[in-house]
Amino acid sequence: MxxxxxxxxxxxxxxxxxxxxxxxxxxxxxxxxxxxxYIYKAERVDNYIGMLGxxxxxxMNEFVNHAKEMGVPxxxxxxxxxxxxxxxxxxxxxxxxIEARTVILANGFSKGTVLEGENEFLGKGVSxxxxxxxxxxxGKTVAVIGDSDYAEEDANYLSEVCEKVYYIPQYKxxxxxxxxxxxxxxxxxxxxxxTVVERIQLNQSDLEVSGVFIIKQNIPxxxxxxxxxxxxxxxxxxxxxETNMKGIYAAGDCTGRPYQVAKAIGEGNVAALQAxxxxxxxxx
Amino acid sequence: MxxxxxxxxxxxxxxxxxxxxxxxxxxxxxxxxxxxxYIYKAERVDNYIGMLGxxxxxxMNEFVNHAKEMGVPxxxxxxxxxxxxxxxxxxxxxxxxIEARTVILANGFSKGTVLEGENEFLGKGVSxxxxxxxxxxxGKTVAVIGDSDYAEEDANYLSEVCEKVYYIPQYKxxxxxxxxxxxxxxxxxxxxxxTVVERIQLNQSDLEVSGVFIIKQNIPxxxxxxxxxxxxxxxxxxxxxETNMKGIYAAGDCTGRPYQVAKAIGEGNVAALQAxxxxxxxxx
Numbered sequence: 139m140x141x142x143x144x145x146x147x148x149x150x151x152x153x154x155x156x157x158x159x160x161x162x163x164x165x166x167x168x169x170x171x172x173x174x175x176y177i178y179k180a181e182r183v184d185n186y187i188g189m190l191g192x193x194x195x196x197x198m199n200e201f202v203n204h205a206k207e208m209g210v211p212x213x214x215x216x217x218x219x220x221x222x223x224x225x226x227x228x229x230x231x232x233x234x235x236i237e238a239r240t241v242i243l244a245n246g247f248s249k250g251t252v253l254e255g256e257n258e259f260l261g262k263g264v265s266x267x268x269x270x271x272x273x274x275x276x277g278k279t280v281a282v283i284g285d286s287d288y289a290e291e292d293a294n295y296l297s298e299v300c301e302k303v304y305y306i307p308q309y310k311x312x313x314x315x316x317x318x319x320x321x322x323x324x325x326x327x328x329x330x331x332x333t334v335v336e337r338i339q340l341n342q343s344d345l346e347v348s349g350v351f352i353i354k355q356n357i358p359x360x361x362x363x364x365x366x367x368x369x370x371x372x373x374x375x376x377x378x379x380e381t382n383m384k385g386i387y388a389a390g391d392c393t394g395r396p397y398q399v400a401k402a403i404g405e406g407n408v409a410a411l412q413a414x415x416x417x418x419x420x421x422x
Numbered sequence: 423m424x425x426x427x428x429x430x431x432x433x434x435x436x437x438x439x440x441x442x443x444x445x446x447x448x449x450x451x452x453x454x455x456x457x458x459x460y461i462y463k464a465e466r467v468d469n470y471i472g473m474l475g476x477x478x479x480x481x482m483n484e485f486v487n488h489a490k491e492m493g494v495p496x497x498x499x500x501x502x503x504x505x506x507x508x509x510x511x512x513x514x515x516x517x518x519x520i521e522a523r524t525v526i527l528a529n530g531f532s533k534g535t536v537l538e539g540e541n542e543f544l545g546k547g548v549s550x551x552x553x554x555x556x557x558x559x560x561g562k563t564v565a566v567i568g569d570s571d572y573a574e575e576d577a578n579y580l581s582e583v584c585e586k587v588y589y590i591p592q593y594k595x596x597x598x599x600x601x602x603x604x605x606x607x608x609x610x611x612x613x614x615x616x617t618v619v620e621r622i623q624l625n626q627s628d629l630e631v632s633g634v635f636i637i638k639q640n641i642p643x644x645x646x647x648x649x650x651x652x653x654x655x656x657x658x659x660x661x662x663x664e665t666n667m668k669g670i671y672a673a674g675d676c677t678g679r680p681y682q683v684a685k686a687i688g689e690g691n692v693a694a695l696q697a698x699x700x701x702x703x704x705x706x
Contacts, residue, residue: 149471152471153469153471153684156468156469156471157469157684160468160469184440184444184492185437185440185441185444185691186472186687187433187436187437187440187485187488187489187687187690188470188472188473188481188484188485188488189472189473189488190487190488190491190492197472200472201471201472203474204471204472204473204474205471207474208468208474375661377659377661377677377678393661394661396691396692396695398688398691398692398695400437400441400687400688400690400691401688401691401692402688403470403471403684403687403688404682404684404685404686404687404688404689404691405688406471406684407469407680407682407684407685407688408680408682408685411680411682
């Protein structure tokens with residue numbers, strides 16, 4: 139059992155991780171590759187004190203190195219859902235199941251709006267994870283909605299198992315898609331069907347599909363964990379970064395504005411120390 | 423008129439300052455010399471991400487350099503009191519009066535308990551500032567209670583104007599006191615008098631004095647600013663580092679546990695950006 143599972147490998151997550159390790163806790167970070175962090179693309183950051191005039195890429199590399207030097211294990215992988223199990227939590231990391239006593243949500247800001255039909259058909263044709271659910275669509279037709287080029291890998295994988303893959307990018311500049319993936323312009327409007335997904339409606343067309351994969355860089359926190367209290371689309375936290383659920387903390391952009399490196403790092407620090415306090419209450 | 427006056431030149435204050443400057447605000451930091459910051463004495467800090475294995479002194483120097491490189495003016499001086507003036511504030515900085523539209527309290531954690539008689543005789547023989555009130559005690563006898571060697575300078579100054587100075591250190595290892603300052607061991611118990619200070623009671627003795635100077639590295643926030651709401655001896659803030667008073671923000675150790683560099687820096691960042699938002703509301 140992990141003491142502190144950290145969802146997100148950006149500044150908040152890595153700051154939380156080093157603070158957990160320093161307090162001798164078994165910590166593990168799950169996240170996208172560091173290069174997908176927003177901050178990675180920043181040309182110059184001047185307002186994280188101690189690192190004047192650094193670019194985002196060097197900054198993230200420095201953070202990752204710091205964490206690695208301190209022995210923080212970082213697993214590249216997407217946490218799909220978190221299940222409360224009484225006094226611990228179970229994480230579904232692309233269908234690998236991992237137990238953790240506490241969880242720090244540092245999964246960033248999710249810009250995604252919810253599509254009409256998305257909640258209704260979740261698990262009935264709508265999926266957030268190609269690795270998990272791809273095999274269910276062997277020989278079928280699916281649509282993939284991607285919010286960053288990170289989703290192209292999922293579309294490519296699906297193109298190997300499905301009969302047909304439509305790719306509907308919600309960003310510019312496609313990087314690398316298999317030739318048999320069909321790219322469609324436009325915004326998805328609605329997911330339709332009787333009891334399972336049958337169609338997806340775009341601006342100007344209607345596609346017959348058996349599955350819709352919505353691949354977001356960050357799964358919205360409220361989707362990750364049922365019962366998590368939100369406030370203005372952010373995870374609601376108190377000053378100790380506690381959420382409404384015991385053993386669940388949040389830090390960084392997922393707790394709301396301002397979206398800043400220093401804020402994220404401070405919150406990661408506080409969340410980890412609070413998780414450590416909570417862990418000690420089990421040892422008594 | 424300063425846009426953002428920052429009380430405290432530690433990690434929280436300097437982080438706030440660079441964020442104010444980056445947003446083109448007129449910022450000024452008032453504080454003790456950086457070497458008096460708690461963090462300055464830390465042997466090794468590993469949990470501020472991006473600066474692995476640094477000692478406290480190097481860390482503080484790095485922070486100060488960063489701030490100076492960005493043009494942050496730092497004035498060494500003690501803010502004695504802050505007065506609300508409607509839509510701005512007036513700061514008493516050792517009897518220099520400075521106007522500021524907003525104030526960020528980053529004055530650290532004050533360990534001081536209040537002495538019996540301290541509040542009662544404040545302004546009637548009890549003073550927090552030798553530079554301000556020293557001249558009133560020309561030719562008289564005073565006691566100085568110091569919580570760090572920073573107070574020795576005040577005792578030395580008073581020894582030049584007063585008839586007699588007793589020094590009652592609440593720390594070990596005196597650094598440099600004038601020969602005519604008499605050092606007394608023990609804890610002060612009580613300040614006594616009819617309408618003004620006449621005596622101070624120590625563990626085992628009673629001294630006749632006209633003035634008692636209580637020189638703390640940090641003046642408690644609630645003393646700095648009448649009407650400021652506190653909670654568990656810390657300044658009460660919301661997630662945007664707003665206090666109960668308009669235009670007054672707080673960051674770092676003065677807002678409570680955990681006492682951590684990363685937390686302080688994150689809070690300084692948030693407080694400054696919130697002050698900037700508030701300042702913009704005046705321009706409309």
